[in-house]
Amino acid sequence: MENSANNKLVLVTGGTGFVAIECIKQLLEKGYQVRTTLRSLKRKDEIIESLKASGILTFYNLTFIETDLLTDKNWDKAVEGCDYVLHVASPIHLEIPKDENEMIKPAVEGTLRVLKAARDAGVKRVVMTSNFGAVGYSHADKSKVITEENWTNPNEKGLSAYNKSKVMAEKAAWEFIKNEGRDLQLSVINPVGIFGPAYSAKLSSGFELLKKILDGSMKAIPNITISIVDVRDLADLHIKAMTNEAANAQRFLALSDGVMTLPDIAIFFKKQLGEQGNKISTKRLPDWVVKIAALFNSQAKALVPMLSKYRDSSNEKARKVLDWQPRSKEEALLATVESLFKYNF
Incomplete structure (x- = not known):
């Protein structure tokens, strides 16, 4: 337990989420008091059960509050007395909306709602979870790696409504801090x-993506390149950005070194998993097949903008400024597979 954490209260938004659970776990382990938001308190036990499975045994430092990013209700109570806010939550959309503003508007308004409440409550710093989609989707110079200096053009052709919402929400956050933030500090991951x-x-x-590779339902693997970060390292980076003075007014790319294509991942699993990997296909799906399928299939259509996407990015800033030491992408992938088998995917 860190002495500096004693009596420090941290709000984590969207407590049922994959990243939020890991953030809550690590904050509790470090001795922080944690408050987390839920759209319905009926899901409180879901968080507690996940934390128990993660090894947390006592919950006297954890409290819950019902709020929603789409309304003002209870945000003043959510941030009351907080030293820090980890704004991890994002509005949930189970289907791609016909009008992209149905996704963008809640993301932007939800972010501003949290920042205003935090400012008015005297919170020291908000650490906001953005994503790579706000950084690297307009990067054209393949001779240079993508860094935090890069921004995705929100009008980039083929940009998904989700990634556009992330760009717009992050830009709105920085604009708010500049013009209305007063003493509130902001860091973005x-x-x-x-x-x-x-x-x-x-x-x-x-996880759904890896599940389709593991269970053989992906008969041929599209040539999509991905970068990877382990959720444990991502939560650690949030907490480092929360407490390190050098993180104020900075954004940090969160990724393990290097990239992998989905076919690379399939081959890696096939080698590592033995009999458990006997359903995995290592057949590559040519780009032209995906493009033809996209004319008739919405899932294939969603893949087309990701084909041949350049993702070579640098984590040097987080390493240097915050002494962040991420796990390898292979370790993160194997931990995912272990969870999938554990929960009988």
Whole structure:
């Protein structure tokens, strides 16, 4: 337990989420008091059960409050007395909306709602979870790696409504801090694909992708490149950005070294898993097949903008400024697989 954490209260938004659970776990282990938001208090036990599975045994430092990013209700109570806020939550959309503003508007308004409440309550710093989609989707110079200096153009052709919402929300956050933030500090974390151990059978979107490779339902693997970060390292980076003075007014890319293609991942699993990997296909799906399928299939259509996407990015800033030491992408992937088998995917 860190002495500096004693009596420090941290609000974690969206407590049922994959990243939020890991943040709560690590904050409790470090001795912080934690308050987390839920859209319904009926899901409180879901968080407690996940934390128990992660090894947390006592919960006297954890409290819950019902709030929603789409309304003002209870945000003043949520941030009351807090030293820090980890704004991890994002509005949930089970389907891609016909109008992208249905996703963008709640993301932007929800972010501003949290920042205003934090400012008015005298919170020292908000650490906001953005994503790689706000950084690297307009990077054209393949001779240079992507860094925190890069920004995705929100009008980039083929940019998904989700990634556009992330760009717009992050830009709105920095604009708010500049013009209205007063003493409130902001740090932003921009993670890539998030993998690692899960503490329940609830699957994140990244897990669904690996599940399709493992169970053989992906008969041929599209040539999509991904970057990877372990959720344990991502939570650690949030906490480092929360407490390190040098993190104020900075954004940090969160990724393990290097990239992997989905076919690379399939081959890696095939080698590592023995009999457990006997359903895995290592057949590559040509780009032209995906593009033709996209004319008739919405899932294939969603893949087309990801084909041949350049993702070579640098984690040097987080390493140097915050002494961040991420696990390898292979370790993160194997931890994901272990969870998938544990919860009988």
